[in-house]
Amino acid sequence: MRQVINREGIREKLDITKIREKLLRACMDLEVNMVELESHIDSIYQVDITTKKIQESLINQAVSMTSFEESDWTYVAGRLLMMETEREVYHKRGFSYGQFSRTVKKLVELGVYDRRLLEYSDKELEELEKAIDISRDMLYDYAGANMLVNRYLLKYDGIIYELPQEVFMCISMLLAINEENRVEIAKTFYNALSLKKISLATPILANLRVPKGNLSSCFITAMDDNIESIFYNIDTIAKISKNGGGVGLNISRIRGKNSTVNGYFNASGGVVPWVKIVNDTAVAVNQQGRRAGAVTVALDSWHVDIENFLELQTENGDQRGKAYDIYPQVVLSDLFMRRVEADLPWSLFDPYEIRKNYNVELC
Incomplete structure (x- = not known):
């Protein structure tokens, strides 16, 4: 006599009738042959198998049988999963x-x-x-x-x-x-x-x-060119992601690579290192365990680091400068598009140098 272990941990006789009733319900009004799925019960069975494991195996089998020609098997698997969930909840909460x-x-x-x-x-x-x-x-x-x-x-x-x-x-x-x-x-x-x-x-x-x-689904923010703003925004991104939201972040105010920092020339690492931290934050703090953190990072097309930014998700180059888990986007101005139409050169700027020399914020 074949036996299984039920959800209470008690051994009982394998009841094919109960399994068949579930399969009949799962296959009802669908263009599938239930016998094909039922025939796999013998191959699934093993000593000390649980009823839950049998159900999971039948679900996986229905998924594997799904094809373009027999697409209804995916609905059989979905129904079996819903039935298993209902049974599991009943067992846990009574x-x-x-x-x-x-x-x-x-x-x-x-x-x-x-x-x-x-x-x-x-x-x-x-x-x-x-x-x-x-x-x-x-x-x-x-x-x-x-x-x-x-x-x-x-x-x-x-x-x-x-x-x-x-x-x-x-x-x-x-x-x-x-x-x-x-x-x-x-x-x-x-x-x-x-x-x-x-x-x-x-x-x-x-x-x-x-x-x-x-x-709320989406939040928009921008980093200013100082440590306080940068890490305030990273902290904010983590908290938003923790609570199930996605973030759109503009980093165009961050000074470019090799720019001056506190009077030291060529000291700035540019935008890429900060994008890396944002990327790792999105990975580390997912959306309540339901899905990965979602962060879009935007850079204006005039920024001196735009070429490095465009290389963020390519496979070639230094992997330390890559960020595969954020969604990069480029902000294009009307002026940029007019120059494209006229086939004219485009100009790149360091926002820090523009602020220092002209007291103008480009974004």
């Missing part, structure tokens, strides 16, 4: 869908959810629970399901503690919280979100229901 009011109160108590959700009365929560359609978990292919599960579902003590439709409903409740007929508006938001009719920016999707969550 209840699944169908107890929305209890979910909200429990996660607020644990400090996972924003307390403003409790501004909704028990009656309102019960009405909103009726609007939750758990079948919409089955609308995702594997890529979408994997991103939703691993990037956006909130955790408590490192364990996923909420379910996809709860995410959409809680976000909808907070979007509608100040409206006069907030329950109906929350339902409208929920239907649009859960049916994928609208898409929200990552900070809103990730942070709207958490205490003091940052809801």
Whole structure:
């Protein structure tokens, strides 16, 4: 008799019927042959295998079977992942869908959810629970399901503690919280979100229901040509990234390479060393573990370091001057474009020398 280890750590008989029921649900209304996936159960089985491992193996098998000709296998994998997530959450917190009011109160108590959700009365929560359609978990292919599960579902003590439709409903409740007929508006938001009719920016999707969550996606800043401003901006970038935001940074005020520093000639390293620090900050401080830090670094086309800047992500040259994890951009002026059109030479300047000699800030 073949045995498996369930989520409670107890040995039990391998029940092919339960697996087949899941596969039937995952393959429903899709153009796939369920028998093909079911036939892999024997090859998956091994002594002391867990039920969770069997489910994960079936998901991976469905992903590997996805092709241009049989693209629906990716939806099978997505559905299996959603079912596995629901089962995992049920095992960890003791209840699944169908107890929305209890979910909200429990996660607020644990400090996972924003307390403003409790501004909704028990009656309102019960009405909103009726609007939750758990079948919409089955609308995702594997890529979408994997991103939703691993990037956006909130955790408590490192364990996923909420379910996809709860995410959409809680976000909808907070979007509608100040409206006069907030329950109906929350339902409208929920239907649009859960049916994928609208898409929200990552900070809103990730942070709207958490205490003091940052809801802004993008921030713009500029470095001045002094140590205080440079490291203030690096500190700011780290904090923004920590809270799930992306940053656009202009560094055109930084003096050029070999410029004077405190009266010492050829002392400046130019913009590249600072870009490297920004790059490493974006790597070190990701966006709440959900995605890598996102920083765009801009330099004006007149800056004397523009050629070195353009080499930041090439494979040739000194690797110490490379920054592969930021998004470099060049700021082009109307004057530059007019010179391009007229096939005229372009001029490069050190912003420090311009400030010192003409008391003019170029940007």
